[in-house]
Amino acid sequence: MTGASSYRRKLEPLCAKIGRDRVDQVVHAFYTKLRTDPVLHGYFDGITDFSEHEALIADFWWVAMGGILAQPRQFDMLGRHRTLGLTPVVFERWLALFGDTMAIYVPPDLAKQWLQMAVGIGANLQNQMPK
Incomplete structure (x- = not known):
């Protein structure tokens, strides 16, 4: 059988x-760069458990890309930023920095x-930041 009906x-x-x-x-390498970046490092000084933060961010990206987590999490991007x-x-x-990091680990x-x-x-996020 050929045609549209056989094409899936x-x-x-x-x-x-x-x-x-x-x-x-990618998330781990990116956060390693962020923590030493002269422009961005200060935004991460208050994070005490980087492994947990990286896991949360990796879960966020996984879900944003269409993945499903075994244990769903709440993401409050606006509230956190x-x-x-x-x-x-x-x-x-x-x-x-994110683009540079992905270029190392992810096909173009x-x-x-x-x-x-x-x-x-x-x-x-920028559009919703307080002015």
Whole structure:
């Protein structure tokens, strides 16, 4: 049988293409860079348990890319970032470091898709920051 009825398109979420281990690698490497970055490190000084923070962020990205967690978590991106005084320079630096990190661990086509998501999330956060 040929034609449209025999064609089945398989949708594969970004999380399946990248894989959980790679998401964890990127998040860990990214936070290692953030903690020493001259522009961004101060925003992370109050975090006492970096392994838990990285796990939360990895879970966030996993879900954002279409993954499902065994134990669902609540993510309050706006609430967590609202009081930090984030500026456009901070967002630009964050995206640059994130893109640089992904370039090391993720194939270019997948890194581009993931970075597009990060750009959208960053723009949404910027638009909702107190003026």
